[in-house]
Amino acid sequence: MSAAPGPGADSDQQAFVLLTGMSGAGRSTAADVLEDRGWYVVDNLPPRMLVDLLELTVDGARQPQRVAAVVDVRSRNFTTELAAALRELRDRGWSPRTVFVDATDEALVRRFESVRRPHPLQGDGLLLDGIRRERRLLGDVRASADVVVDTTGYNVHQLTAKVDDLLSSSEDDRLRLAVLSFGFKYGIPLDADVVLDLRFLPNPYWDPELRPYTGRDEPVRDFVLGQPGAREYLAAAAEMMRFAVEGYLAEGRRNVTVALGCTGGKHRSVVAVEEFIRLLQPPDGVALTPFHRDLGRE
Template sequence: MTDTKLGKDGKRQLVIVTGLSGAGKSAALHAFEDIGFQAIDNLPLTMVSRLVSDAVTDTEEGSIAIGIDSRTMHFSPEDFVRTIKQLRTREDVYLHVLFMDASDEVLMKRFSETRRPHPLGEGQLLRAAIKQEREMMVVVRDHIDGILDTSARTGAETRRIIRRRFTGDNQPKLIVTFMSFGFSNGVPRDADLVLDVRFLRNPHYVEELRPFTGRDKKVSNYVRADEGFAPFLNKVEDLFDFLLPRYKDEGKSYLTIAFGCTGGRHRSVATAEALAARATGDNMAVNLYHRELIGDEKR
C-alpha cells in the first residue's frame, strides 16, 4: 500500500474527480480507495472546504479523493469553479482536478446497458440529457488538471492508470504517457499532443509483417529502417526537452503524447515504444499505452 499521508512539506494530496455521468467517476473513486485515499462521493460543494480544513489538521488521515458532478446536491458549474479557485489558494494541499470523459455513443450504450436514468434525463431523451450535461461542464473543463477518457478503456485499465498517476510520494511528479492509436478509430480525446507518423513506411503492406505489431522486433526494425524515422525521433526529443520543463513549472501533473498511424498497430506502436525507452528525467515517470492493442504497459 502506498503511503498517502502528509508529504515532506506538510501538504495533503487532494483529488477532485468530476466529469460526465457514466464516464467512470465511481470506478475512479474505487481505484483511489484501493491506493489508500479517503474517497467521498457526491459531497455538497458547501462542505468541501470544511472537509479539507478538517482533514489537513489530522496527520493520521490519508490523501483525499472527492467526487463532484451534476448529481451532487445544489451543483452548479459556477459554484464548482469558485470552490476550485478557493482550494487553489491553499498552501496545505496539492490539488488535482481530474475530469472523467467518454464519447456520447459510449455514454448512451452504458446507460442503456445498466438501465439507470441519466441525472438530467427527466422529461427528455438520453442523447439530449448527455448533450445538456456536456454543455454544462464546458466551464468546468477550463479549470481541470487532466482528463481521463474511458471510451476505449475497460474498468481495469482505468484503475491501472489511476494507480500509476497517483501512487508514490506526495511530491508533484510529471507522469508522461506515450500512447499509440489508429486514426481509423478517431483521435484520443485525452491526448495533450498528437503526432501523425503515417509518413513512415507501413508494415501492413508487407504480408509477413501484417499479423504482428510494433512491439515485435521484426516490425520495429522495419519501421526504424525508414530513413525518416531517426530524424523524426531526434526532432521530437528536442521538442520534449523544450516543453517538459515548462509543463513542470506550470504544475502539470501528467502529459499524454499520442502517436497515430492508420490502424494503430504498427508504426505508432513502434514509435511510442522507441520514445518511451529514450525518455528520462528527474522527478518524471514514463508509461506506455497502446489503445488499439490489449493491455497497458509501464516501463
C-alpha cells in the same frame, strides 16, 4: 470550525483529489480504485461541503489522510458552488488535484444504453440531449482540470492501471509524461496534449508476414524504423518535446499526455512510443509511462 492550514503544494495535491467528469465516463470505477488503494472516498458530495470534508480528515499533526471527493452535476448549482468551494480551499492553503474523466458522446451513449439507464440530465429529452447538456455545464471544469482521462477505449483493467499511475507517483516527480499509442480509426484520445501522426509510414498490416505481429515484436520494429524518415521524425519529435518539457516544468504542469497514432494502434504507433521514450531522455523529476490504448483490439 476553525480553518486548518494546508501543507506544501505537492503533498497537498497528492493527498486530496477531486474526482469529477461526465456521467458514464468511469467516475465510479476510478473511485473504487482509490478506495481499494486505501483512500477515503466520498461519493456525490455537494461542492459546498468540500471544505468541511477536508477539515474533518485532518489529524492532530495537520497532515491529511488521502481523501478523494467525487462531485458531479447531480448537485444543484454545481458549477457556481464548485468554483466558490475551490476558492475557499485555496484561501485556506489547500489545492486539490482535479481529475476529470471523459469519453466521446458515442461511447457514453453505448454505455447508458447497455445498462438501460437514463442520463441524469436527460429529462424528457433524448439520451444525447442529456450528455450534451452536461458537457456544456462541465466545460469550464474540464478546462481547468489538472488531469483529463479519456476512458473511451479503456476497459476496467486499463482504467484501473491509468488511475494507479496518475495517483501513485513519487513526490519527487514534478511532471508525469504519459506516452500513448492509439489507432485513428478508434478516435483521437480526448486527453491528449500533443498528437503525432505515424500514418505517413508504410503500414506493416499490409505485409502478410508482419500482420500477426505487433509493434512490440522485433520484425515489426525493424520494418517501421527501417523506413526512410522514421528515425529522423521521432528524433525531431523527441527534441521538440525536450523544449516543451522545460516549459511544462516552469509552468508547474503535473501531467502531460503525448499521443502517437497510426491506423489501428497495433504496429507503427507502438514502435514509435517505445522509440520516442528511448530518445527523449527527460531531466530528473520527469516520470515517463508508456500506454498502448488500442493494442489487442484487432
